[in-house]
Amino acid sequence: MTDQTRPWRFATRAIHSGQEPDPSTGSIVPPIHQSSTFLMHDLDTSHGYVYSRLGNPTRQALEQCLPSLEEGRYGLAFASGLAAETTALHLLKQGDHVVSAADVYGGTYRLFAEVLSQWGLEFTFVDATDLQNVADAMRSNTRMVWIESPTNPMLQIIDIAGIARLAHAHGALLAVDNTFASPYFQKPLTLGADIVSHSTTKYLGGHSDVIGGALILSRQELYDRLKPLQSIIGAVPGPFDAWLVLRGIKTLAVRMRQHAENAHAVARYLVAHPKVSRVHYPGLPEHPQHDLAARQMTGFGGMVSFELKPDLELVQRFLRSLRIFSMAVSLGGVESLMAHPATMTHSSVPEETRRRFGITDGLIRCSVGLEDKDDLITDLEQALAGV
Ligand SMILES: *Cc1c(COP(=O)(O)O)cnc(C)c1O
Secondary structure (H helix, E strand, O other), X not given: OOHHHOOOOHHHHHHHOOOOOOOXXXXXXXXXXXXXXXXXXXXXXXXXXXEOOOOOHHHHHHHHHHHHHHOOOEEEEEOOHHHHHHHHHOOOOOOOEEEEEOOOOHHHHHHHHHHHHHHOOEEEEEOOOOHHHXXXXXXXXXXXXXXXXXXXXXXXXXXXXXXXXXXXXXXXXXXXXXXXXXXXXXOXXXXXXXXXXXXXXXXXXXXXXXXXXXXXXXXXHHHHHHHHHHHHHOOOOOHHHHHHHHHHHHOHHHHHHXXXXXXXXXXXXXXXXXXXXXEEOOOXXXXXXXXXXXXXXXXXXXXXXEEOOOOHHHHHHHHHHOOOOEEOOOOOOOOOEEEOOOOOOOOOOOHHHHXXXXXXXXXEEEEOOOOOXXXXXXXXXXXXXXX
């Protein structure tokens, strides 16, 4: 489907793949086809659009653009990142076992540990930064390995190619949640992953105005199984949401470059600040997996975590005195956000587990936006001066 765009580079594909001018009107931007059903010309439902849960032209444009970003062949769009994940896990059946990185998005952890485990899937959560832990967790019924890199909120790096080899040696699929890096900086399918999952709510949408998800695949055999699951389960995005994600993707390349430049500047500023005890950013040479990050990513992304004194009152005073950064969950939008994992994104994780991951009461996760980086640093400076 996207073959004719293959010689194009990333930024060109992001703007043009799946997005030819509308043949009926010449509209340069793919129209929002806000229709639930489509006129049929004969009794054959195997071609053309029938009903928007099964397929919709606006969603189709997005689904053609997605694989061109990840160097995959097939894309499926969903109503949210978790809708995409839920559908991917329906490749498995009762009694199958999944090895998951422990340090995954909180909602992913709950989907696996609290919901799908009740449907007869078995999960083992391991620290996947050490390949030996993944190897030790593999069983004869392991059918999938699920990881995320960089991880949230500690920004650790997991060796995607190493895990792919391990998973495949055991006949298991590797699924990688590529939300944090975005396909601009990391392409897990080229490192051996079988499935890439996204919360398009984040960098792909890029403007904090839509919830969406996606799965991207290289192999037809997996697409032939997931495509029907997408319409059978039905967690699809509406045409307007698909259009918003597609519009966001057009500027992904320039946005990601600036996100990374700003994040790097923020990370370097924080490292030198006496009130900041630690900074987690894979682009810093002192990050324990900086070399691995430099090997498997082409940039280090826009997320920075750092630690203040583990004092909730102090942390709250800091967050409330910021003028540009907003205290909010989510990430990947043009505006800078700060979240406090211990009380916000990871509050459902038991305290002992949080501590094991390094999620202290002083840890702050920062989605560095596209404002002027000197203004961001001035804002940090005045807020840190008050704590
Ligand atoms: C936000 C997020 C999700 C969940 O996506 P939704 O769109 O909120 O359903 C999954 N993984 C990661 C890494 C995320 O940041």
